[in-house]
Amino acid sequence: MAEFMDRFDIDATDDFPQQAPAVAQYQFLLRYTAHVAVRVIGFSWFPTVTPEGIIFTSISAADEHDVVGQSHLALIAIGAALAAFRLAAHRFGRTAEIAILPDPARPDIIACVTLGDFRDPSLDDCLRFNALTAPAARSPIDETRPLPQGLQHALPHLIARSGVWVSAVAAASDRMRVRDCLRLANLPGETADQFGASSVMRDELIGPRGLASPGLFLLGTQGRTPGSIVALGEALQELVVLLHMQEVHVRVARLSHALGERTVDALALPKVPQFMVEAAYRAPRRDR
Numbered sequence: 001m002a003e004f005m006d007r008f009d010i011d012a013t014d015d016f017p018q019q020a021p022a023v024a025q026y027q028f029l030l031r032y033t034a035h036v037a038v039r040v041i042g043f044s045w046f047p048t049v050t051p052e053g054i055i056f057t058s059i060s061a062a063d064e065h066d067v068v069g070q071s072h073l074a075l076i077a078i079g080a081a082l083a084a085f086r087l088a089a090h091r092f093g094r095t096a097e098i099a100i101l102p103d104p105a106r107p108d109i110i111a112c113v114t115l116g117d118f119r120d121p122s123l124d125d126c127l128r129f130n131a132l133t134a135p136a137a138r139s140p141i142d143e144t145r146p147l148p149q150g151l152q153h154a155l156p157h158l159i160a161r162s163g164v165w166v167s168a169v170a171a172a173s174d175r176m177r178v179r180d181c182l183r184l185a186n187l188p189g190e191t192a193d194q195f196g197a198s199s200v201m202r203d204e205l206i207g208p209r210g211l212a213s214p215g216l217f218l219l220g221t222q223g224r225t226p227g228s229i230v231a232l233g234e235a236l237q238e239l240v241v242l243l244h245m246q247e248v249h250v251r252v253a254r255l256s257h258a259l260g261e262r263t264v265d266a267l268a269l270p271k272v273p274q275f276m277v278e279a280a281y282r283a284p285r286r287d288r
Contacts, residue, residue, distance in 0.1 A: 016092035022051045025115060029092070030054070032133060033084035045077040053114035056081070058107075058226070075226055078110050079233020084132055085113060087241065091129035093121050100227050110230060131244035140283040141249050146172075147215035147279060151246065155217070159238040163228030165271055166235060169216040174267055178216060178276070181262040215248065215279030218263065220271050236275060243279045251278040 017024055026049045048055045056078045058071055082098055089096040095116035102112050149170060156166035169175050219235060221228040236252065243250050253276045255263070260272035 016094070022115075023049055026054050026113075029085055029088045029094075029115075032088040032129075033081050045074045045081065047078075047081070047113075053112050054085075055109060056111040056113075058110050072229060075110060075229040076233035076236070079230040079235075080237040081233075082111055082113065082230070083234040083237035083241075087125070087128050087132050089115065090119070090125040091121055093118055095119055100230055107226075110226060127245055128241050131241045134244060141280040142283040143214060143280055145214060145281045147246075147248070147281075152215060152217075155239060155242055158242060159235045161231045161235055163222050163225070164231045164235045165220055165222060166239070167218045167269065167273075169218060169267065175216045177266040178218075178263055181259070181266050214281065215243070217277040217279070218269070218273035219275045219277065220260070220273045222271070232274065236277070239277055243277070246281075248279045248281050252276075253278070 017028055020028075030047070030049065045056070048057070058074055086096045086098065095118075097114045097116045099112045101107070101110065103109055152168040152170045156168055159166060169178060217239060219232060219239070221232050240250050240252065255273055255276055257272060260274060263269060263276075264272055
């Protein structure tokens with residue numbers, strides 16, 4: 001695994017190899033996305049590269065309506081990698097054609113990716129790519145500075161996709177209810193310092209002193225089909241990128257079903273959330 005990852009060092013100054021064989025072009029773009037799934041959900045899943053495109057396969061041919069465990073994480077990781085690949089392709093002037101579950105006779109093939117037409121990268125493409133590849137920040141956070149209401153309301157719409165729901169917990173009182181639910185949870189196998197949530201990606205732990213995070217988003221799927229779970233991974237990746245564009249710290253936590261139900265009771269949500277994303281601005285630097 002380490003040797004594989006070492007082959008994908010990021011250097012954003014490189015030019016896209018327009019004249020190289022197709023396999024080399026796909027590998028070039030994958031090197032910008034190989035670390036992404038690990039950063040977002042703590043799990044990685046690497047594809048097969050062929051001259052015809054990139055093929056993502058599942059760990060096992062899980063039943064369509066009972067995707068659990070490692071297969072579930074693999075599908076979310078694939079979704080995160082697909083979103084990152086699309087961002088990288090746009091940054092280097094290409095479109096990405098992505099087919100989810102393209103062959104009903106091959107349920108193990110989750111996605112196929114091919115490069116499409118040439119395009120001129122926009123400023124937004126470049127900014128998203130910079131946010132995608134930026135190293136995790138380690139500066140202190142400012143828990144007292146709220147995220148703008150407009151940003152909290154806009155982000156769910158920007159990452160909306162079929163089969164996935166996203167809710168911004170805008171009210172501070174509601175964010176405190178979520179925090180209280182997690183802090184008071186006493187579930188087997190989950191540690192108190194993580195407030196009952198499995199923290200799988202963090203720039204820095206947000207809210208360790210019991211304060212409500214300035215920004216809080218809950219995400220889940222409308223069903224449990226492989227397609228909706230892949231879409232959840234895509235939405236998670238795009239949300240993290242958009243938040244990093246605002247120069248905020250981000251923490252992603254995967255919620256157990258029991259913890260998700262606690263938040264449903266606290267906020268009267270229509271569905272059980274599967275992920276929680278916390279966000280907070282970085283504290284201003286102090287001159288010494």
